[in-house]
Amino acid sequence: MATLKELTHREDRLAGGHRLCAGCGASIAMRQIMLGAGTDPLVVGCATGCLEVSTSIYPYTSWKTPFIHNAFENSAATVSGVEAAFKALQRDGKIAADKKVKFMAVGGDGGTYDIGLQSLSGAMERGHDMVYVCYDNGAYMNTGIQRSSATPKGAWATTSEVGKAQQGKPQKRKDLTSIIAAHGVAYAAQGSISHWKDLATKAEKAFAAEGPAFINVLATCPRGWRSAYNKSVEIAKLAVQTGYWPLFEVEAGEWKMSTASRALIKAGRKPVAEFLKPQGRFKHLFAPENAALLAEIQADVDEYWAYVMGRCGEE
Amino acid sequence: MTEIRTVATTGNLVVAEAMRQCRPDVVAAYPITPQTTIVEEFAKYVAQGRVHTEYVTVESEHSAMSACVGASAAGARVMTATASQGLALMWEELHIASGMRLPIVMANANRALSAPINIHCDHGDAMGARDTGWVMLFAETAQEAYDNTIIALKVAEDPEVLLPAMSCLDGFITTHSIDRIELLDDDTVTGFVGTYQPQNALLDIDNAVSHGCFAGLGGPYFEFKKAQRMAIDRSKAVVERVGNEFTKVSGRDFGLVETDMMDDADVAIVVIGSTAGNVRHVAKEMRAGGVKAGIVKVRCFRPFPHAELAAALKGCRAVAVLDRAESFGAEGGPLYLETRSALYDLESRIPVVNYIYGLGGSDVRLELIHRVYADLSDIASGSAAPSGLVYLGAR
Numbered sequence: 001m002a003t004l005k006e007l008t009h010r011e012d013r014l015a016g017g018h019r020l021c022a023g024c025g026a027s028i029a030m031r032q033i034m035l036g037a038g039t040d041p042l043v044v045g046c047a048t049g050c051l052e053v054s055t056s057i058y059p060y061t062s063w064k065t066p067f068i069h070n071a072f073e074n075s076a077a078t079v080s081g082v083e084a085a086f087k088a089l090q091r092d093g094k095i096a097a098d099k100k101v102k103f104m105a106v107g108g109d110g111g112t113y114d115i116g117l118q119s120l121s122g123a124m125e126r127g128h129d130m131v132y133v134c135y136d137n138g139a140y141m142n143t144g145i146q147r148s149s150a151t152p153k154g155a156w157a158t159t160s161e162v163g164k165a166q167q168g169k170p171q172k173r174k175d176l177t178s179i180i181a182a183h184g185v186a187y188a189a190q191g192s193i194s195h196w197k198d199l200a201t202k203a204e205k206a207f208a209a210e211g212p213a214f215i216n217v218l219a220t221c222p223r224g225w226r227s228a229y230n231k232s233v234e235i236a237k238l239a240v241q242t243g244y245w246p247l248f249e250v251e252a253g254e255w256k257m258s259t260a261s262r263a264l265i266k267a268g269r270k271p272v273a274e275f276l277k278p279q280g281r282f283k284h285l286f287a288p289e290n291a292a293l294l295a296e297i298q299a300d301v302d303e304y305w306a307y308v309m310g311r312c313g314e315e
Numbered sequence: 316m317t318e319i320r321t322v323a324t325t326g327n328l329v330v331a332e333a334m335r336q337c338r339p340d341v342v343a344a345y346p347i348t349p350q351t352t353i354v355e356e357f358a359k360y361v362a363q364g365r366v367h368t369e370y371v372t373v374e375s376e377h378s379a380m381s382a383c384v385g386a387s388a389a390g391a392r393v394m395t396a397t398a399s400q401g402l403a404l405m406w407e408e409l410h411i412a413s414g415m416r417l418p419i420v421m422a423n424a425n426r427a428l429s430a431p432i433n434i435h436c437d438h439g440d441a442m443g444a445r446d447t448g449w450v451m452l453f454a455e456t457a458q459e460a461y462d463n464t465i466i467a468l469k470v471a472e473d474p475e476v477l478l479p480a481m482s483c484l485d486g487f488i489t490t491h492s493i494d495r496i497e498l499l500d501d502d503t504v505t506g507f508v509g510t511y512q513p514q515n516a517l518l519d520i521d522n523a524v525s526h527g528c529f530a531g532l533g534g535p536y537f538e539f540k541k542a543q544r545m546a547i548d549r550s551k552a553v554v555e556r557v558g559n560e561f562t563k564v565s566g567r568d569f570g571l572v573e574t575d576m577m578d579d580a581d582v583a584i585v586v587i588g589s590t591a592g593n594v595r596h597v598a599k600e601m602r603a604g605g606v607k608a609g610i611v612k613v614r615c616f617r618p619f620p621h622a623e624l625a626a627a628l629k630g631c632r633a634v635a636v637l638d639r640a641e642s643f644g645a646e647g648g649p650l651y652l653e654t655r656s657a658l659y660d661l662e663s664r665i666p667v668v669n670y671i672y673g674l675g676g677s678d679v680r681l682e683l684i685h686r687v688y689a690d691l692s693d694i695a696s697g698s699a700a701p702s703g704l705v706y707l708g709a710r
Contacts, residue, residue: 019428047652056528057534058534061528064523067525070384070385071407071411073377074378080381081383081385082385085369085385085386089518092340099520118376119377122374
C-alpha cells in the first residue's frame with residue numbers, strides 16, 4: 001500500500017478545470033482511485049453521464065490519460081474491446097510484449113445498476129482484465145435527478161416524487177456489489193469518497209488483481225441530494241458511520257469488512273437519520289406522519305448490515 | 316503470384332474465410348440466425364490457433380458493436396457479423412461507429428425483422444441501417460460476399476474514408492446454399508488489404524487522446540456531421556478504385572452498379588442481392604421472346620451511385636425497381652426512392668414501377684419476374700403504369 005506521501009507525488013490524471021459541480025463526489029472518487037491505480041499507463045472508458053459530459057467537452061479534455069466515451073450502457077463492453085485490442089496487438093508484436101497497461105471502465109449508478117448491468121455482467125463473466133468503477137450517487141443526476149435502482153428508499157427524485165399518495169421512492173436500492181461479487185470476479189469492493197485511504201488501497205488491490213475487478217464507490221451529489229456543497233465528504237462519512245453504506249471487499253471469494261465499518265460493530269452505528277438529515281431529498285421523512293417509514297428505512301439498513309456482517313463472518 | 320482455390324461451400328463459410336485472411340485483431344460477435352455459421356467457423360480458427368485475433372464472445376449485439384468500437388478506437392483492425400434483430404439492437408452503436416470514424420467491417424446476413432418473427436431473407440434489416448453512415452455492399456452470390464468483405468475492409472480503412480462498412484449477403488439463400496466459389500490465397504488477400512494504420516489510436520499510450528467527446532452546447536456537432544458526409548461522398552471513388560484493384564488480383568469484376576443486357580434495353584429491372592440471378596435468367600428468356608430486357612444490379616448501396624444508375628437506365632422506356640424491404644409510409648421501398656431520385660435529372664421522364672417482393676423469405680419464383688417484365692413491356696407499349704407500389708406475389 002502506497003503511503004500518503006507517495007500518493008501525493010503521483011501524477012493526477014484528471015486535470016482541474018473540468019465542469020463538474022462544486023462538491024461533486026465523482027471527481028473525488030476518480031482522483032482517489034486513479035492515484036491508487038499505481039503508475040502503469042491507464043486507459044479509461046466512461047459511460048455517458050455527469051463525469052463524461054463535464055470532462056470531455058470538445059476541444060478540451062480533462063483526461064491526461066487515454067480516454068474513450070462510447071454511450072450510456074456500454075462502458076464495460078467498450079473497455080472489453082479496448083482490452084481485447086491490447087491483447088491482440090501485443091500477441092501480434094505491434095505492442096511490446098513487456099508493456100503493461102491498466103484498463104478502467106467507469107459509469108454512474110444509472111449507467112451501471114440499470115442500463116449498463118448486462119454489459120457489465122458480460123464483461124465480468126468474460127474475465128477481461130479491467131477495473132470497473134461505479135460512482136454511485138443514487139440517481140440519474142445528469143438528466144435531472146431521476147430515480148435509479150440505486151436510489152435509496154424514501155428518497156425524493158424527479159421520477160419518485162413526494163406527495164399525498166407517495167413519499168419518495170417506494171423501493172429499496174439494489175445491492176449491486178453483491179451481484180458482481182457473485183460473478184466470482186477477482187476483486188469486488190465497496191468504498192466511499194470519505195475514506196480516501198481505504199478507497200486508494202481498494203483501487204490498488206483492484207488494479208493488481210488479474211482479471212475483472214469492481215469497485216462501487218459512494219459519491220455525494222450536492223445537486224441531487226439537496227445537500228450543502230461543502231458537506232459532501234462529511235455526508236459520505238455519515239453513510240459509512242450509520243451502516244447505510246458498509247465498506248467491505250470480496251477478494252477471491254472471501255468477504256471482508258473494511259476497518260472503518262468493522263470498528264462500528266463494537267462502537268455502534270449511528271442512526272440512519274443522521275445520514276438522511278443533511279440531505280433535502282429526505283426532508284419529508286422527518287415529518288411526524290412519516291415516522292413509520294423512517295423506522296422502516298432504519299430496519300432495512302439493519303437488515304443489510306446484518307447480511308454484510310454475515311457474509312464477512314463477523315458476529 | 317495469386318493462387319485461386321475453387322471450393323464448393325456456403326456464403327457464410329467464405330465470409331469467415333475472408334475475415335481470417337484479412338487478419339482482424341479483434342472480432343466481437345454474438346450469434347444470430349442466419350449469421351451463426353460465420354461466428355462458428357471463426358471460433359474454429361481461434362481454437363485451431365490459425366488467427367491471432369482476440370475473439371470477444373459478447374452477451375449481445377449491442378455489446379458486440381460496443382466492443383468493436385472500443386477495439387477499433389484502440390487501434391485494432393476489427394471485424395464482426397450479425398443479422399436482423401442483432402443489427403437492429405446495434406442501431407445506436409452503428410451511428411457511433413461511423414460518427415467516431417472507425418473502419419469496422421461487418422457482414423450482415425440479411426434477414427427479416429420482427430414482428431411477426433421470421434428468420435428468412437429480406438433486406439429490411441440492412442435498409443433500416445441505410446442512414447447510419449456505413450458503406451454498404453450487397454452480394455448477389457457467395458462469391459460476391461467473399462469479394463465484398465475483402466473490398467469493404469480496404470475501403471473502410473482507406474485514410475480518405477475511415478468509415479465502417481457492411482458486407483450484406485442474403486440470409487439462407489446466400490449464407491447457407493452451397494455454391495462454387497473461387498478463393499484467393501492468404502498472402503494475396505493479406506497483401507491486398509495491407510496493414511491498418513490507425514490514426515490517434517487510444518493505445519498510443521504516450522500520446523494520450525480522448526475519444527467520443529461531447530460536441531454539444533454550441534460545439535462543432537454540425538461540422539463533424541458535415542465531415543462525415545464528405546467522407547462517405549469521397550468513399551464512392553475509393554470503392555470504385557479498390558474494386559478495380561480487386562479485379563486485377565482476382566480476375567473478377569466489381570461495379571457500384573452492374574448491368575447486363577442494358578446496351579439496347581427498352582425495359583429494365585433494378586435489383587439488389589440474390590434475386591439478380593433470377594432476374595438475369597428471366598431477362599434472357601424475355602430477350603429470346605423478342606423483348607429487349609435488361610438488368611441493373613446495385614452492388615454498392617451506400618454511397619448510392621445515383622449517376623451510374625441514371626446512366627444505365629437512361630435509354631429505357633420503363634423501369635421496375637424490386638425492393639426486398641419496406642419503407643412504411645414512404646412512396647415506395649428504399650431502392651425505389653433512390654432510383655426515382657437518380658432519374659429525376661434525366662431529360663426524359665421514364666415510368667418507374669415499384670415492386671415489393673420476397674419479404675420474410677417469400678419465394679421469388681421465375682413467373683413473378685416474368686410478370687414484372689410483362690408489365691414493363693405493356694408500359695413501354697403505352698399502357699398506363701400501375702399507380703402505387705405492387706406487392707409482388709403476396710397472397
